[in-house]
Amino acid sequence: MTLALRRAFPLPSIVGTIPMILVSIGVFVVGIGFSVLWSFTSSKLFPNYDFVGLLQYRRLWATDRWLVAVNNIWIFGFLSIGCNLVFGYLLAVFMDQRIRQEDAFRSIFLYPFAMSLIVTGLVWQWALDPNLGLQSAMRHLGWESFSFAPLVDPQLAIYGLVVAGIWQGSGVTMAILLAGLRGIDQEIWKAAKVDGIPDWRAYLFIGLPMMRGAVATAFVLQCVSVVRVYDLVVAMTGGGPGYSTTMPAVYVIQLITVRQNVGQGMAAATMMLLPILIVIAIGGILLWRRGRKAKAA
């Protein structure tokens, strides 16, 4: 082996990263490649290579269950990400007021995040159970007409999931945004105070834009967890009542395990990948343009 070649490919380094090579190429390139490939076939229980073109996609988009799942992920995504960011930022701003017992409050807001989504799902399944949770408790306290049982109503069940999502996730958002707030130069707050800008406007129009990084981080974290939401649905509603709270992640797993329709399952999985690819492409273009601008400057 020549010296130049040894510099370009240090052998121990390659040996040490064999797992990474296998995972990067084997799982995230070849694996995804096969998933996409199988989405064009008529695979049932096992993959086959009988290509049927876009038939699985056409069938998928004609399936009511999938349409419900797609609709649900939008509702759940918008509401849970939106509420998490707003509630998380509110908590962060209030935590930033030199309060006492900050660590105790932080621990309380953040502990649901440490628990499994299965646990969160069960907790809220009980909390919203009309015979056990909030509704029955209110009625026993004397408010006989109190009615709040979203999980048994197909129209409302998805909002029950949103509540659980907020309970689980807003503490993390708070932690990230609070770190962002603390990272802003103190002089800026003083300047705003001197200029007589009210606190709420300072937080909204000065604080938020100055911590774009933290907001983006919290947002991305929420997005990834929304696309992956599976455990929560399984534990809380099992996708029901009926299939009113099915999500794409649940739909794919059902197709490849219980309903043994791998072709369509892979088509659905590919549809899940698509928005992620678009977001990454946009992010990549933005980064590339910023890099070019930095070079030009």
Add this chain to the structure above:
Amino acid sequence: MSAHDTAIDTRAGARAGIEPEGRKPRRISPGRIGIYAFLIMAAVFFLVPLYVMIVTSLKTMPEIRLGLLFNLPKEPTIQPWIDAMVNACTGLDCHGLSPGFWNSVKITVPSVIVSIICASLNGYALTYWPYKGANLLFALLVFGAFVPYQVVIYPLIIGLSWAGLFATLPGIIIIHTIFGMPLLTLLYRNFYASLPVELFKAARVDGAGFWRIFFMIMMPMSVPITIVAVILQVTGIWNDFLFGVVFAGRENWPMTVQLNNIVNSTTGVREYNINMAATILTAAVPLIVYFVSGRWFVRGIAAGAVKG
């Protein structure tokens, strides 16, 4: 009731020696009352479910049927906890959660060790021994952090069955190593990149090679980042449900899967006290990790989130 509970909790915090920073506000203005009211209401929202679960798990079934959800148990009993641990049934199998607990231990411990060894080696090689194409591999890995699991699960099922590892303990350990790798590699790479490069150069001049530098210098220096990685992985793997139910196989089902089976598939009377005790038991390990590690946990989330 539970607002009262929160107050006790915060006072306990004061006794533990957590002191507020900065100067104390001199007067209690309406604004400050509003701030505390908001924070305490938020704390109640986060704590009530836990409070209800704990008191319910200590009640007998007749007492639960009275429907007084927020009351403390009149005759506290720990029988539900014992039942949840060793007697609760999933189908015909009545051994409680204990098999699931041990399965979770058997899955979590090796998965954490293997995934951290792989990721620290990756981070080290990427920082100090990059080879042609290494950055492309790393970019693919980071991309993998954003891929929905469902996209790669089926190919992995086929791949592991082909290797004879599907539904086995080594199989689920491999799966956790794969899905932990993107984040952990990122964590270690950023950490090693922040170390002074002179350290590495000095070791090279002294004639140390790839493995020697890794074991003698890098590993002892990466204790802080390893603590973060261990916290992330222990909670993440213990809390996993999807991979456990798909890849571990029936006899290796982790605690989360068993909990879901106990609670969501029982026929007949639902024994809420046992179910809630089982839920708290399943959440106990990550909660202990969380409360013991404190700020490290937050640091882990923040470090993990830097990828944005």
